[in-house]
Amino acid sequence: MNFTFRSLVVTIALALCLLDTAQAGPLPKVPTTKIIAIGSVTPGATNEAVSAVLPQEVRETVQLHLDGKIEQWNVRNDKLGVVFILNMTNVDEAKAIFARMPLDRAGLISFEFIPVGPLSPLSLLLAPANP
Structure with missing residues (x-):
């Protein structure tokens, strides 16, 4: 996976983390790894x-x-x-x-x-x- 694509994925993921949960809804639960x-x-x-x-x-x-x-x-x-x-x-x-x-x-x-x-x-x- 090239650096630009990985950077884009990380940026999108971090932006989603910052979304207001009232608008986006609760984030899915994940297991402790x-x-x-x-x-x-x-x-x-x-x-x-x-x-x-x-x-x-x-x-x-x-x-x-x-x-x-x-x-x-x-x-x-x-x-x-x-x-x-x-x-x-x-x-x-x-x-x-x-x-x-x-x-x-x-x-x-x-x-x-x-x-x-x-x-x-x-x-x-x-x-x-x-x-």
């Missing part, structure tokens, strides 16, 4: 405390990656923390897994879990046109 886990080092956490737990945290994070739970892992550039793209669809399961991680158990990190799915307005592009 991934979870974004955003971890922030808690206020008051010291470098020494984090460094003491970090070796075990890294080993357990690598194991989650090898188990297929973590697809991508990134460092935050705006503050101390991480962003994971999880191959999971259940937020409660993700919360339970991360609650058992060493940094979380030590109270040194907190996570926000965001369920995401396919861009729902794209389905409107597939609807038959009204004559």
Whole structure:
């Protein structure tokens, strides 16, 4: 697919997202296909405390990656923390897994879990046109 066509599709999809739902109606529901886990080092956490737990945290994070739970892992550039793209669809399961991680158990990190799915307005592009 060429860049111009992809740009057009993305532009249309984003425009549809911004439409007033009273005019366009509710957008179709989509399944959760991934979870974004955003971890922030808690206020008051010291470098020494984090460094003491970090070796075990890294080993357990690598194991989650090898188990297929973590697809991508990134460092935050705006503050101390991480962003994971999880191959999971259940937020409660993700919360339970991360609650058992060493940094979380030590109270040194907190996570926000965001369920995401396919861009729902794209389905409107597939609807038959009204004559």
